[in-house]
Amino acid sequence: MTIKRTIYFLFVLLGCSTVSQEPIEIINAEKLISLKGRGVTVIDIRTPNEYENGHIPGVIHLDFMQSGFLDKIKEQKLNEPVIIHCASGGRSGKAAKMMKEAGFKKIYDYSGGFSDWKKKGLEIEQ
Numbered sequence: 135m136t137i138k139r140t141i142y143f144l145f146v147l148l149g150c151s152t153v154s155q156e157p158i159e160i161i162n163a164e165k166l167i168s169l170k171g172r173g174v175t176v177i178d179i180r181t182p183n184e185y186e187n188g189h190i191p192g193v194i195h196l197d198f199m200q201s202g203f204l205d206k207i208k209e210q211k212l213n214e215p216v217i218i219h220c221a222s223g224g225r226s227g228k229a230a231k232m233m234k235e236a237g238f239k240k241i242y243d244y245s246g247g248f249s250d251w252k253k254k255g256l257e258i259e260q
Contacts, residue, residue, distance in 0.1 A: 176217040219244035
């Protein structure tokens, strides 16, 4: 019986750990479009100059390089999913980790960033 209990305990323990959802999920352009269509907020964290030279339509702009970035991003609802992106994935990866530590429950990181969006010929606002 002890072996059966041990196996059962390990099964439950390992099973539970795979059920939990990671707060940060790397996504591609297609997933971003799908999530955005369902009302998930998209935040462009590039510099103002990068943003003004073109951005994904309907995004919120918050400059990752600006002091107070974390305070501003915390104005978003921590319990609601959010998509972040930068130019190519470097800053968004760092921002996602900061957001996770700040208590955000679900962060989608568009790792291809705006350069991928542009390369795919998707809609851009100026």
